[in-house]
Amino acid sequence: MALLQIAGLSKSYDNETKVLKDISFNVEAGEFVSIIGPSGAGKSTLLRCINRMVSISSGEVIFDNAQVTSMKKRALRQLRTNIGMVFQHYNLVPRLTVIENVLHGRFGYKSTLQGVLSRFTEAEKEQAFYLLRKLGIEEHAYKRCDQLSGGQQQRVGIARALIQDPKLVLCDEPIASLDPNSSKIIMDHLKSITSELGITCLVNLHQVEVAQQYSDRIIGLNQGEVVFDGSNYQLTEDKINRIYGTQVRELITV
Numbered sequence: 001m002a003l004l005q006i007a008g009l010s011k012s013y014d015n016e017t018k019v020l021k022d023i024s025f026n027v028e029a030g031e032f033v034s035i036i037g038p039s040g041a042g043k044s045t046l047l048r049c050i051n052r053m054v055s056i057s058s059g060e061v062i063f064d065n066a067q068v069t070s071m072k073k074r075a076l077r078q079l080r081t082n083i084g085m086v087f088q089h090y091n092l093v094p095r096l097t098v099i100e101n102v103l104h105g106r107f108g109y110k111s112t113l114q115g116v117l118s119r120f121t122e123a124e125k126e127q128a129f130y131l132l133r134k135l136g137i138e139e140h141a142y143k144r145c146d147q148l149s150g151g152q153q154q155r156v157g158i159a160r161a162l163i164q165d166p167k168l169v170l171c172d173e174p175i176a177s178l179d180p181n182s183s184k185i186i187m188d189h190l191k192s193i194t195s196e197l198g199i200t201c202l203v204n205l206h207q208v209e210v211a212q213q214y215s216d217r218i219i220g221l222n223q224g225e226v227v228f229d230g231s232n233y234q235l236t237e238d239k240i241n242r243i244y245g246t247q248v249r250e251l252i253t254v
């Protein structure tokens with residue numbers, strides 16, 4: 001069975017306008033899937049429905065055989081432990097050190113008291129350093145996060161997601177705030193999460209060509225609907241036009 005199954009998913013924030021309309025697709029374990037589409041197409045909302053950061057208006061999201069749509073508190077906590085999230089603006093605690101931010105990824109496994117006291121095991125600390133080494137930022141472990149560049153901060157965000165030991169990592173425009181060099185470093189790391197660690201990745205992207213370069217599969221959203229679902233080779237100019245409408249030329253040449 002697919003790791004993630006989405007069937008007939010619709011979302012409205014105001015009970016009037018549907019931001020997502022009858023979305024259906026599956027993601028297999030070990031896939032690297034990009035979601036592309038113009039601004040406002042519903043890409044972030046879709047990711048937020050998957051980990052229930054927003055409620056689902058109708059339809060089904062099934063993750064790892066569990067029905068996400070109806071999950072209550074305890075089940076949601078478990079879900080979010082299994083799903084790591086990487087954000088455009090990193091969502092780190094700026095005044096805390098890199099290593100502290102990474103260890104925050106373990107909070108889902110702790111009791112409230114352990115969390116408040118920041119009690120982490122030696123194995124968790126070793127794993128945090130291992131991940132920082134893998135991501136090439138171990139030397140910054142004791143620096144405050146706000147002393148790091150954007151690209152370095154995003155690598156901290158990736159380490160924090162990975163230390164959760166997730167089955168799926170959701171990335172919401174992970175390179176939208178980064179220069180081309182840092183973007184490449186981040187995309188290479190995200191790709192290796194799937195190719196080396198076997199963790200499934202679902203990545204929202206603005207840049208078509210980045211999606212084409214890195215993805216096993218691309219899903220195109222337009223006005224809340226899936227208008228393309230296929231491989232890079234199937235994403236012809238016609239299909240890109242269907243996804244972006246008239247904005248296509250501008251976006252492709254960015």
Ligand SMILES: Nc1ncnc2c1ncn2[C@@H]1O[C@H](COP(=O)(O)OP(=O)(O)OP(=O)(O)O)[C@@H](O)[C@H]1O
Pocket residue numbers: 013019037038039040041042043044045046
């Ligand atoms: N919390 C919210 N409350 C009300 N409307 C929202 C909320 N979040 C998003 N929307 C609306 O839902 C629609 C889809 O937004 P969403 O952020 O999911 O699109 P997106 O494809 O990720 O866009 P972008 O690429 O610009 O981030 C937009 O019209 C947006 O204004």
